[in-house]
Amino acid sequence: MYCPPLLLFNPSLAQVHVIEARDLNPQDSSGTSDPFVVIKSSLGGTQKTNTQKANNSPLFDERLVFNYKDLSPQQIHEASLTIAIYDEDWFGLSRQMIGSCSFDLLGIYAKNETHEMYRTW
Numbered sequence: 001m002y003c004p005p006l007l008l009f010n011p012s013l014a015q016v017h018v019i020e021a022r023d024l025n026p027q028d029s030s031g032t033s034d035p036f037v038v039i040k041s042s043l044g045g046t047q048k049t050n051t052q053k054a055n056n057s058p059l060f061d062e063r064l065v066f067n068y069k070d071l072s073p074q075q076i077h078e079a080s081l082t083i084a085i086y087d088e089d090w091f092g093l094s095r096q097m098i099g100s101c102s103f104d105l106l107g108i109y110a111k112n113e114t115h116e117m118y119r120t121w
């Protein structure tokens with residue numbers, strides 16, 4: 001069984017650095033969107049970024065942290081995150097999905113040394 005070193009040293013922390021999105025499809029009649037990112041963990045918990053008003057290529061640069069206790073190796077190996085980006089409407093009272101993707105946490109550690117992921121939709 002392969003266990004990435006970072007998970008061995010700190011098995012109860014998942015930090016997601018949401019950097020940016022580019023060329024989002026506009027959702028508002030103005031030709032722009034008011035995007036924010038929601039991250040949902042299969043281990044429990046949901047976190048979101050701040051909303052970037054009227055911006056189709058937003059720079060978020062926010063770190064979202066999920067802390068857990070007493071995770072089993074099985075839970076860590078099966079953990080996944082779903083990342084969705086929405087357009088905010090009506091001062092946060094409604095939202096419209098622009099796109100989403102999911103990935104398993106160990107896959108990010110195993111695929112590259114920088115633990116970065118890019119997705120186009």
Ligand SMILES: [Ca+2]
Pocket residue numbers: 027028033034087088089090
């Ligand atoms: Ca909007």
